[in-house]
Amino acid sequence: MRKTLSVAICVIVSLVLLAILTRYLRPHWILATLHSLQFHAAAACVVAMAVALLIHRNLASYALLLVALLLTAHPLWMAREIAAEVTPADQSAPTFRLMSFNILSENYENAEGITRAILSSGADVVNIMEGESLYEHLTQIATVYPYRVGCGVLMEECDQMMFSKTPIENASVRSLSNIFDNRFIMGEVTVSGRKVHVVGIHTTKPYFDNFHTMELMNAALAITATDGPLVLSGDFNASSLPPNMRMFLNSTGLKTAAFEPPTWPVRARMLGLAIDHVYVRAPLKIKSLTRMPNTYGSNHAGLIADIAITGP
Known part of the structure; x- marks a missing residue:
């Protein structure tokens, strides 16, 4: 009985590990969510193999444990x-x-609290996704952030919005695919005496065929067409781990903080997944990246980034 149970655990773990390993061979969008969860899934496999070894020791169990440890470390x-x-x-x-x-x-019941959070954030620039509920509060937000893109400025929709304390120059709005319209905003703002490109993005979920990869490619083309300091933030619906996200970061030269706080699902807290990101391009560096303490009814945690301009 002990041997049978150990073998069953080994079979299940081997299937999970094989699915993770496809990222190194031929990644497929069907497994994109698992690739986002590589650390979590591989760590769970380590625990499972430790249990299997306690039940019954054999060479295969040790081999699977080693693979799981490597896939957790990567x-x-x-x-x-x-x-x-x-x-x-x-x-x-x-x-x-x-x-x-x-x-x-449609998070209307928390719109007032979100508005207060925006106004008290101390942020120079604010990127908001799925912002329809803020429509009635735009006048209030404009007292601190008189410049914006979205909700009647460059596009009618209030889904994706960018607010700024200083003018947003050369602003543009794009659709990255035909899944959702106008979920990519790019502009230039002056902060600390420097011109900085600011981008807000909201990509589709990675299980709609290859649309997620296509959106990342289109975003990369827009970003690489610019020079100089750039900060990009938004909901990517993926961690920084999947192959298409790695390709996006490598092609754009974007970097992030030493630790990305988990943002989804909010109930998982620190055991969750970082699918909302802040990325920067040199000479920018992220001095601190923290979760907002209150989620205001959202299923995502918001992020506050303090960004240093470290060079010319």
Whole structure:
């Protein structure tokens, strides 16, 4: 009985590990969500194999445990590769603050609280996703953020919006695919005396065929057409781990913080997944990236990023 149970665990774990390993061979969109969850899934396999070894020891169990450990460690290595560490010399660099929050469409009962959170955030720029519920509060928001894109400015929809304390120059709105319209906003703002490209994005979920990859490719084309400091934030519906996200980051040269806080699902707290991101391009570096303390009824946690301008 003990041997049978151990073998059953090994079979299940081997199937999960094989599914994860497809990312290194021939990644497919069907497994994109699992690839986002690689650390979580591989860590669960480590625990499962530890149980299997306690029940019955054999060579196959040790081999599967080793593979699971390697697949758990690799996401940690990948996270280091995409992080731009802030050095002691960067501490005195001029900074600005960005807020990014998917507030959940039709979240009208919390719109007033979200408005207060925006106004008290201290952010220079705010990127909002699924922002329809803020329509009645735009006048109030404009007292602190008189400049915006979205909700009647460059597009009629209030789904994707960008608010700024300073003018948003050369602003543009794009549709990254035909799944959702106008979920990519790009503009330039002046912060700490520097011109910075600011981008707000909301990609589709990765289980709609290859649309997620196509949207990332279109976003990369728009980003690489610009030069100089750039910050991009939004809901990617994926962690930084899947192959298409890695391709996007490599092609754009974008980096993030040393630690990305989990943002979804909010009930999982620190055991959740970071699918909302803030990425920057040199000479920008993220000094701090934190979750907003209140989710205001959204299924995503908002992010506050303090960003240093570390060079010319």
